[in-house]
Amino acid sequence: MLNAVFSLIARDLRLGMRRQADIASVLFFFIIVVSLFPLGIGPEPDQLRRLAPGILWVAALLATMLSLPRLFADDHRDGTLEQLALSPQPLGLIVLGKVAAHWLVSGLPLTLLAPVLGLQFDLSSEALQALTLSLLIGTPALSGIGAIGAALTLGVRGGGVLLSLLILPLYIPVLIFGAGAVEATVTGVGAQAHLSLLGALTLAGVFFAPWPTAAALRIALE
Amino acid sequence: MLVASHLECVRGERSLFRNLAFRLDEGELLYLQGRNGSGKTSLLRMLCGLLPPAAGEIRWKGETIGRLGEDYRRELCFLGHLNAIKEELTPLENLRASAKLADTPLDEDLALEALETLGLAGRADLACRYLSQGQKRRVALARLVHERKSLWLLDEPFVALDTAAVELVAGLIGAHLQRGGLAVLTTHQPVNIPAGTVRQLVLGSC
Structure with a gap:
């Protein structure tokens, strides 16, 4: 049963590698949005340090949003989604595979880029560590929760905007604890509590989101 | 029944x-x-x-x-009027991916043989977007050769x-x-x- 899911992840990763423009556009969006802030706010290290966690996290949320509409849309268009729904695996498990593949091509690269971008904000090495760790723990939740929105807006005209309206409010807790973890490290409180809560959100997001997503996909296929 | x-x-x-x-x-x-x-x-x-x-x-x-x-x-084996093949992947990759998904994995030789049966012998390693409409349909139908x-x-x-x-x-x-x-x-x-x-x-x- 898991073999089929792993092969789905492998297929999606291979597709990702052959459509590098998709991945690159998300990463460049992230880089550009984050880099605009120091230019707009001005070169005051104190102010930049204070704003950095929020800016990096919000930019990561928006970059993830950008990649979500394609999560199921391509499979829907070429009929693969029907085959996924008809495979002898539970659809929830297949969605979990899609979410994992999505994270590997969007959340993970964002996480790896973040410390480099954090340097623009004069973050200390502890803060950079906390930032990377919080993104590593938090971004799977973004992919998981986002899958619900992607499935609900599948085949809807102007679905991208609707998707943001549906999903961004659900991202608020992840944003608060993610940015909070970096904030707490900067102020010396320690990020432990924030990271634990973020981990709980991710576990809940990744393990509960596939089922409503699967239900939404079945409705989209009717 | x-x-x-x-x-x-x-x-x-x-x-x-x-x-x-x-x-x-x-x-x-x-x-x-x-x-x-x-x-x-x-x-x-x-x-x-x-x-x-x-x-x-x-x-x-x-x-x-x-x-x-x-x-x-x-x-169940369902073949809709959409081919369910990925344009970026080759016929071989498409066939093997769909077989795995259906829980009936095909090894490379069997998959190649299936493609050959459908007249796609020289096309197994060509991305599907370069294939004609009929050839794409053949890739989708290649599933049926070993479908049990x-x-x-x-x-x-x-x-x-x-x-x-x-x-x-x-x-x-x-x-x-x-x-x-x-x-x-x-x-x-x-x-x-x-x-x-x-x-x-x-x-x-x-």
Whole structure:
């Protein structure tokens, strides 16, 4: 049963590698949005340090949003989604595979880029560590929760905007604890509590989101 | 054994058919016919469980397909009018990925052999976006060569195929029926499928 899911992840990763423009556009969006802030706010290290966690996290949320509409849309268009729904695996498990593949091509690269971008904000090495760790723990939740929105807006005209309206409010807790973890490290409180809560959100997001997503996909296929 | 009783299909506000019933035994072919929009595709999607019927029920070996769920899908091979192949992947990768997904993994030799059977011998390593419409259809149909699931639901399998390929696919369906499989088929082309029992169902007349 898991073999089929792993092969789905492998297929999606291979597709990702052959459509590098998709991945690159998300990463460049992230880089550009984050880099605009120091230019707009001005070169005051104190102010930049204070704003950095929020800016990096919000930019990561928006970059993830950008990649979500394609999560199921391509499979829907070429009929693969029907085959996924008809495979002898539970659809929830297949969605979990899609979410994992999505994270590997969007959340993970964002996480790896973040410390480099954090340097623009004069973050200390502890803060950079906390930032990377919080993104590593938090971004799977973004992919998981986002899958619900992607499935609900599948085949809807102007679905991208609707998707943001549906999903961004659900991202608020992840944003608060993610940015909070970096904030707490900067102020010396320690990020432990924030990271634990973020981990709980991710576990809940990744393990509960596939089922409503699967239900939404079945409705989209009717 | 596939039994449908009192099926009703409603699309939008319109009822496409109601009180539809049929029974299909091992080795039998059900030939769905009807003009455009008479509900052939809808009926096929109902039979595979993608579309819940407005009324009536579908039973597979005596049990409703809703209750069987994954056990039913394990015995089912559905080919829609979309090819379900990825343009970026090669025919070989597409075929092997779809086989794995259906829980019937194909090793590379068998997959190549299947592609060869469908006349794609030199194309196995070419990205599918460079293939013609008919060749893409052949890639989708290559699944049928080693497919050993008992129920085949084929929606317009012959679209975009040349006459040689049509004959080949008809032969594959015939072999499947000979093995005791069941098949439900829609097509507008007159195709001679070597089958023992062919049941006809004309939609849009009721």
